[in-house]
Amino acid sequence: MANYYDDNKDIEFYLNNYDLSELVSLYENNYEEVKKYDFAPENYNDAMENYKLSLNILGKIAGDIIAENADSVDEEGAKFENGEVTYAKGTRINLDMLKKAGLNGVTLPREYFGLNFPTLIYVMMIEIVSRADGSLMNLFGLQDIGETINDFGSEEQKKKYCSAFAKGEATGAMILTEPDAGSDLQSVRTKAVWDEKESCFRLYGVKRFITNGNADISLVLARSEEGTTDARGLSMFVIERDETVQIRRIEDKLGIHGSPTCEIEFHGTKAELVGKRGYGLIKYVMTLMNGARIGVSAQALGIAEEAYREAYAYAEEREQFGKSIINFPMVRRMLDDMKMELDAMRALLYNTTIAVDYKKIYEKKYEATGDKSIRKLYQYYNKLAGFLTPLSKFYLTEVGNKICYDALQIHGGTGYMRDFKIQRLYRDIRITNIYEGTTQLQVVAAIGFITSGLYFKFMEEAIEKTELGLVEHINKTKDLLNELKALVELLKKEENHTKKEYYESDLVEIAAIITIAIFMLQNAKYSEEKVQIAERYIHERFPKAKYLIDRIKS
Incomplete structure (x- = not known):
């Protein structure tokens, strides 16, 4: 069992x-x-x-x-x-x-x-x-x-x-996306019209790519303020599905077949306002989306974990040239890389989630008490969680895809056949760096924290909590952090804004590598195994970070 x-x-x-x-x-x-x-x-x-x-x-x-x-x-x-x-x-x-x-x-x-x-x-x-x-x-x-x-x-x-x-x-659904409003949610056109007779809002419009759009209860983003075209005219509503909610079709997808993705029409659907009018996108959806991004990061981690286990088991069983393929150094290295990255992914995600937890609890306590000391704690964790959340989705979904890619590669031609689980994992994980905000949008969400200088303040504090016995690796991490800091200052002087934007994804990747290294060094104080994994991560990933820095400078 x-x-x-x-x-x-x-x-x-x-x-x-x-x-x-x-x-x-x-x-x-x-x-x-x-x-x-x-x-x-x-x-x-x-x-x-x-x-x-x-x-x-x-x-x-x-x-x-x-x-x-x-x-x-x-x-x-x-x-x-x-x-x-x-x-x-x-x-x-x-x-x-x-x-x-x-x-x-x-x-x-x-x-x-x-x-x-x-x-x-x-x-x-x-x-x-x-x-x-x-x-x-x-x-x-x-x-x-x-x-x-x-x-x-x-x-x-x-x-x-x-x-x-x-x-x-x-069951539930969050109904946001429309045919002409995907990543650009401020372009949502679904209308929420006040019904004077029934004293309620009614929804009219079309929504697309809605996960579990057949749900019993859904949150819907709709335009409540007539004549508006931006985010300030959008509000959040809760609905119960009835005959006015018509499902046009479900999508025929590459993966995650158990999850229906629906196209929906609203024909005067009764809706209740959630919170305040005009706060739908600028506050409520952003909170909802950040929670979803954490969830998708965990989804990528879970799928990647299973892919690694499938690849490891296959490599032990499959024999070529008189021995199991796990004994070939190239295959062994791929598996070791997967295991290291799973550890890195978990370190980033769990530390992110702890920051999210503190942000949530201090926000509620501040709202209840008005205590200024609690307000400072909330602001600290709100900024930290606001950065780590897109960083997690950026890193875990991209690396998770790479793990599944390598796991299928280890299976060779058999992995391409439907007889093996790995092909399903490979298909299922592909969506994770697309939905709930593409990888590119996570860069947009994270970059400001880096360029503002807040990132360096937070990371310098975090380094002080690392395993003191690993002086050499701590110093390497500090040096890389200072290199990134100097690079950011250099880019601030760059007058070509297109060039600055071109390298933003590189900056976020470098920051992800440093952040994970710090979290792994913090974990190193608990076991020798974690020491070895932290050392390997720094050995394997810091050269890439340095290459990216040099490329931007050139």
Whole structure:
């Protein structure tokens, strides 16, 4: 029997070694929750046991059920007939098992029947689910919709919709994209018109490329302010699907076949405003999208993890020239590179998620108290999370694709056949560096943090928390950070703006390498294995960073 949590000791490494006591205490309101809810933890150890138990349960479901259904889900896919979408049989079984296990409202408050877990634990869960079946993550990961309603909706909306999500009684979708408004969401044309007679908004328009657009409850971005053409005229609405929501078709995709991608028409659909008018894109969607980007990063990590394991197992079994191909140095190096990058990906993603958790909790505490000291903490983590989130999606989805590419290469011609799992993983991961903002848009989101100089302030502080015994590697990291800093100052003097923009992706890649190296050096204090991985990463990736710096200078 497989367990996709128990067999991955690197996930447990973070739970066993990182001091999450402050974060967990903040989430549990200094463990006051136990006075209201019998199942709330009494202390830090109790909370950690709850997290591990839930991850263990999910790991068993992922290994024994979701992974076993994955090939049939890929073959069958979601179906569209007579205007209705039907999930593949395996997908329906998977969703039912997750519901029975009570793993739906992971980050929602207990008040609305949620588990009240930190985002870190939720991201670990997304990774586990994605490793078993990348397409299922697109349904499991839409819990972010409930969190958005919890953050910005009315009390009535929270009770109604968040509770439905947490109990597994409803599926969700975020309905943003249109035929002429993909990355450029400020061009959204779907209208929200006030119905005086019924005292409600009604939606009219077309949406495209909507993941799980057949959902029961959806958040919709629509233009509420007549005569506007920019972001300020857009608001966020929640709808319940009825006969006015018509699905035109579902897309025939390269991968993630278990996740239906819909084209939708609204014909006067009744809608409730979420939050304030005009804040739909500039605040609510950006929050929703950042959560989705974290989720997609975890999706890429999970798929890449499985691809590595498939490649390793195949390399051990496949014999050529009288020996297993894992004994050929070129193949061995590819596998070692994959393992190193998986460690790097996890270090970046989990540290990003911890920053997101602190940002969320301090924002709520500041709003509740108005305490200026808490405001400073919120501002710190808001800036850090605002940078690390696009950096994670930039790095994990691109490197995840590379891992799957190499894993298929190790399989040789057999990997190109549908008989082997690796071809599905290769197809499924391809979307991750496209949806929820392409890699290029992540560069746009991250670059300002670097060019403003804030990046260097944060990283200089982070270096002080690294393993002091690795002086040589710490000094190399400091030197590379200073080289990047000098390069940024040099580019500020460049009058050719096109040239500056041309190299932005290189700057973000260099920053990603340095950031990951720092996180890996921090991890090195916990085990000799982490020391070796950090050393190898610096040895393998710093030369590329230096090459990019030299190329920009030339």
